[in-house]
Amino acid sequence: MTGVPASAPTPDPAPALDPGDRPAPGxxxxxxxxxxxxxxxxxxxxxxxxxxxxxxxxxxxxxxxxxxxxxxxxxxxxxxxxxxxxxxxxxxxxxxxxxxxxxxTLTGETLAHLLHRLRRRPAATDVALLGVQLCSAIHYLHGRGLLHLDLKPSNVVVERGHAKVLDLSVARPPGPAPPGLGTPAHLSPEQARGGELSAAADVWGIGGTLYETAAGEPPFGRWTATGPDAVAGAGAGVGPSAGPGGRAGAAGGASARGTDTPYPDGPAPPLSARRRLPRALADAVDACLSPDPRRRPTVPELAAALGAVAHRP
The missing domain is CATH 3.30.200.20 (Phosphorylase Kinase; domain 1)
Incomplete structure (x- = not known):
């Protein structure tokens, strides 16, 4: 019988540490x-x-x-x-x-995993409260001269309504940045094309996270770093200090200038087209996703708008 013998599985070049190993004293x-x-x-x-x-x-x-x-x-x-x-x-x-x-160690679950698990989308007041908490964390980082630049559901852990933001691995001060800095499916337009980054990039991140929380999918559908790619559901991942978290990417997009990262053309569909919500909440989220960073609200303005919805009787 002729044929090419099956190749042996490629061994992992970097085996993980085993339980009981001590990578550092203590x-x-x-x-x-x-x-x-x-x-x-x-x-x-x-x-x-x-x-x-x-x-x-x-x-x-x-x-x-x-x-x-x-x-x-x-x-x-x-x-x-x-x-x-x-x-x-x-x-x-x-x-x-x-x-x-x-x-x-955080004992909650990532927002991505929570959204994938829930059978019903969160209530409008819960979406608004989440936004207030994200604004609080981002306002704190901005006060220390940093932009987060990677806000997304898999970088937020939630436990009993209390959210914590993870992962400062791409954080940097405001100013010029190379194109494509961050996670492809969650980039603001200015991150995708490269150039001057400001607090408005994180406002976009908050808006995109709230949009996905409210609507069940990202503002531009599910897209990946290499182009359109329909995805049935969120995949599994793990945040740095929490359990499993989902990630999703997709809808068609044009390549951003200076990078092969695709970017959807035009504004995101209004949130109200995906779900019926209080107008003040939908308008606040939509404003975060303006293609022009100058037209987005500041973090304090966004927090005030969301707080009015979260604490509405």
Missing amino acids: YEVLGHLARTGWLDVYDAWSEDRACRCVLKTVRPDRRDEAPLRGRLLREGRWLCAFTHPHLVRGYDVIRTPDALVVLE
Whole structure:
């Protein structure tokens, strides 16, 4: 019989740590939570705090890439220095033997996973309250000279109505930025094309997250980094300090100038076309998604508009 023999499975070039391993003094791995393109995320035990925690570290096969190490350590320093009720808390930053960031364990679930699991879409007041909390966290970051630039349902953990924002790995001060910075399906127009970024980019992120929360799909449907790609439902992922989270991408789009990241042409469909909601809420979300950053509300203006809906009798 002739034919080409079946190839053996390609071994993982970077096996994850096993339960019981100690990547740094005082920390014991309990389990492997997730692997991204450059990170490993672990459930761990902190002997000093006598509690569980989350460890983020650069994957073993990419540890010789200095920019990734610097990116992780920078995020860790920020999260350890910041204190806000709607922002994940950092416990520790370890530089040797390998770069390691220690975060609090969050017991809720990512908003992406929650939206995928729920049979009914959240009430309008819950959408508005979520928006108020996101505005609070983003206002805090802006006050410290940072833009988040990656707000999306998989970077928000919710527990009993209390939201926390995750992941400052692409955060940076306002100013010029390369095209495509962030997650392709969640980029503001100015992030997609590159150039000057301001607080308005995060207002877009808040609006996109609220739109998906209210309507059940992103503003432009589901699209991916390589073009239109219809998706049946959210896929599984894991946030840096929470359990499973869904991600979704898609509808047709044109490539942004200077990058191969596709970007939908024209404004997003009005939220009211996807779901009946109080006009004040739908108008606030739509305003966040204006293609012109100058026409979006400021974070305080958005918080006030959403707060009026959230606290309506």
